[in-house]
Amino acid sequence: MDISVAIIEDDREIRQLMTLLIDSSPGYTCQQSFNDCESALEVIRKDPPEVVLMDIDLPGMSGIEGVRLLKQQYPEIDFIMLTIKEDDDSIFDSLCAGASGYLLKDTPPATLLESIRVVYEGGAPMSAAIARRIVSSFRTAPDNPLSAREQEILRRLCEGDNYKVIADQLCISGHTVRAHIKNIYKKLHVTSRAEAVRKAINDKLI
Amino acid sequence: MDISVAIIEDDREIRQLMTLLIDSSPGYTCQQSFNDCESALEVIRKDPPEVVLMDIDLPGMSGIEGVRLLKQQYPEIDFIMLTIKEDDDSIFDSLCAGASGYLLKDTPPATLLESIRVVYEGGAPMSAAIARRIVSSFRTAPDNPLSAREQEILRRLCEGDNYKVIADQLCISGHTVRAHIKNIYKKLHVTSRAEAVRKAINDKLI
DNA sequence: TAATCAATAGACCATATGGGGTATTTTTCG
DNA sequence: CGAAAAATACCCCATATGGTCTATTGATTA
Numbered sequence: 001m002d003i004s005v006a007i008i009e010d011d012r013e014i015r016q017l018m019t020l021l022i023d024s025s026p027g028y029t030c031q032q033s034f035n036d037c038e039s040a041l042e043v044i045r046k047d048p049p050e051v052v053l054m055d056i057d058l059p060g061m062s063g064i065e066g067v068r069l070l071k072q073q074y075p076e077i078d079f080i081m082l083t084i085k086e087d088d089d090s091i092f093d094s095l096c097a098g099a100s101g102y103l104l105k106d107t108p109p110a111t112l113l114e115s116i117r118v119v120y121e122g123g124a125p126m127s128a129a130i131a132r133r134i135v136s137s138f139r140t141a142p143d144n145p146l147s148a149r150e151q152e153i154l155r156r157l158c159e160g161d162n163y164k165v166i167a168d169q170l171c172i173s174g175h176t177v178r179a180h181i182k183n184i185y186k187k188l189h190v191t192s193r194a195e196a197v198r199k200a201i202n203d204k205l206i
Numbered sequence: 207m208d209i210s211v212a213i214i215e216d217d218r219e220i221r222q223l224m225t226l227l228i229d230s231s232p233g234y235t236c237q238q239s240f241n242d243c244e245s246a247l248e249v250i251r252k253d254p255p256e257v258v259l260m261d262i263d264l265p266g267m268s269g270i271e272g273v274r275l276l277k278q279q280y281p282e283i284d285f286i287m288l289t290i291k292e293d294d295d296s297i298f299d300s301l302c303a304g305a306s307g308y309l310l311k312d313t314p315p316a317t318l319l320e321s322i323r324v325v326y327e328g329g330a331p332m333s334a335a336i337a338r339r340i341v342s343s344f345r346t347a348p349d350n351p352l353s354a355r356e357q358e359i360l361r362r363l364c365e366g367d368n369y370k371v372i373a374d375q376l377c378i379s380g381h382t383v384r385a386h387i388k389n390i391y392k393k394l395h396v397t398s399r400a401e402a403v404r405k406a407i408n409d410k411l412i
Numbered sequence: 413t414a415a416t417c418a419a420t421a422g423a424c425c426a427t428a429t430g431g432g433g434t435a436t437t438t439t440t441c442g
Numbered sequence: 443c444g445a446a447a448a449a450t451a452c453c454c455c456a457t458a459t460g461g462t463c464t465a466t467t468g469a470t471t472a
Contacts, residue, residue: 068346068348071348072348092344095341095344095345096344096345096346096410097346098345098346098348099341100338100341100342101341118334121334122334122335122338123333123334123335123337123338124334124337124338124340124341126337127329128324128327128328128329128330129328129329131329131330131332131337132306132328132329132330134330134340134341135301135305135306135307135330135340136306138298138301138302139301139302139304140274140302140303140304142274142277142278142304147417147418147419148418149418149419150418157400158400158404159400159401159404160396160397160398160400160401160404162398162457162458162459163458163459164458172419172420172421173420173421173422174421175420175421175422175423176419176420176421176422178421178422178459178460179419179420179421179422180418180419180420181459181460182460182461182462183418183419185460190366191366191460191461192366192368192399192428192459192460193398193399193400193403193459193460194363194364194365194366194399194400194403195365195366197399197400197403197404197407198364198365198366198403198407201403201404201407201408202407204302353447353448353449354448355448355449356448368427368428368429369428369429370428378449378450378451379450379451379452380451381450381451381452381453382449382450382451382452384429384430384451385449385450385451385452386448386449386450387429387430388430388431389448391430397430397431398429398430398458399429399430
């Protein structure tokens with residue numbers, strides 16, 4: 001059974017080349033191609049493809065927004081971004097929107113076809129460099145200035161526990177909890193719970 | 207120039223097989239192998255390798271902790287986890303600790319060698335299934351129950367702004383800000399700023 | 413050994429926060 | 443059009459929070 005592919009790409013030439021490539025390759029068919037997300041959203045429901053190749057820079061709705069909306073309606077479809085943009089924002093926003101793969105437009109035809117199969121089989125096709133950027137985004141800040149006890153308490157701050165609850169859980173007085181929290185705030189350069197929680201999560205301090 | 211590899215693996219047989227595989231392959235050398243992180247931390251400084259293959263289940267310090275400590279001291283080293291564990295926690299904790307690749311022990315020898323080269327050249331080797339899990343972790347919850355205004359206010363809550371500051375920024379009364387925040391708490395099923403901030407960040411509501 | 417840091421505990425006090433209401437106007441949508 | 447949702451604004455009140463300050467004990471380390 002062929003993998004059915006749709007293309008959303010505003011450059012007519014690229015769109016036709018892609019369509020031709022896919023249709024002429026055994027194991028793949030491309031019945032649908034669109035030059036913007038709006039038309040795709042209208043038409044696609046009649047015959048949803050299994051894989052969508054999506055450009056980012058499109059007239060009207062961006063490809064990222066397009067993925068968000070289409071993925072909402074058709075969660076089974078796998079999306080591969082196919083774009084010239086390789087800034088971090090484009091990459092991470094695409095993944096957040098629901099894309100499963102991210103390729104640059106200079107990807108060789110053979111790799112592109114292989115990537116369509118990979119994403120269809122449950123993988124996440126992307127270049128080595130992009131994979132590394134994604135993996136690196138998990139990297140925890142190595143310089144956590146908080147003591148073990150402070151981390152313990154910060155963890156509970158993030159849960160929304162108040163002084164008394166934390167004190168009871170740790171079998172210490174509320175005064176001590178306050179003292180720790182004040183130290184945490186000093187070390188993190190914040191002045192409120194909200195900021196502390198944000199920093200704790202964003203900098204992976206807990 | 208050969209890529210120098212070190213192995214940290216407590217199973218003697220696997221360790222020797224790996225060493226043999228690497229040393230007998232042109233382009234790779236394995237001068238160092240350890241059966242726990244502690245000895246690696248002691249010895250490795252004399253001749254830091256370029257790539258480390260790290261098991262997770264080790265006597266004493268876990269491979270994940272080992273990566274954290276080694277990566278801190280030797281940021282240039284690329285770490286590939288080589289393990290039988292494939293639960294989400296092991297994967298994400300490894301990446302947070304500083305690993306750049308994640309392979310299962312049943313990875314074929316050719317793929318393993320290729321992966322060492324990939325990570326050395328700045329990629330992030332891993333199986334298709336694991337790549338997909340990592341990519342999927344970015345996926346935003348599609349059902350954001352908050353109105354635009356509420357998101358606006360939640361964003362500022364996360365900044366640590368208090369009622370008055372938010373009110374001034376949005377040119378509305380503090381009462382209105384409070385009303386919005388009460389609605390936000392209801393919709394998110396939380397009862398405090400800290401919980402709201404956590405939910406906002408974790409569920410990518412802003 | 414002296415000094416520093418972490419953990420513990422407490423006091424005082426102004427202000428921010430959250431829970432409970434009610435009410436009007438505008439926008440959105442079936 | 444009419445209902446529902448969103449945005450606006452206000453009330454009361456108990457409690458949580460954060461700033462500033464002091465102080466003791468045990469561990470770590472320079």
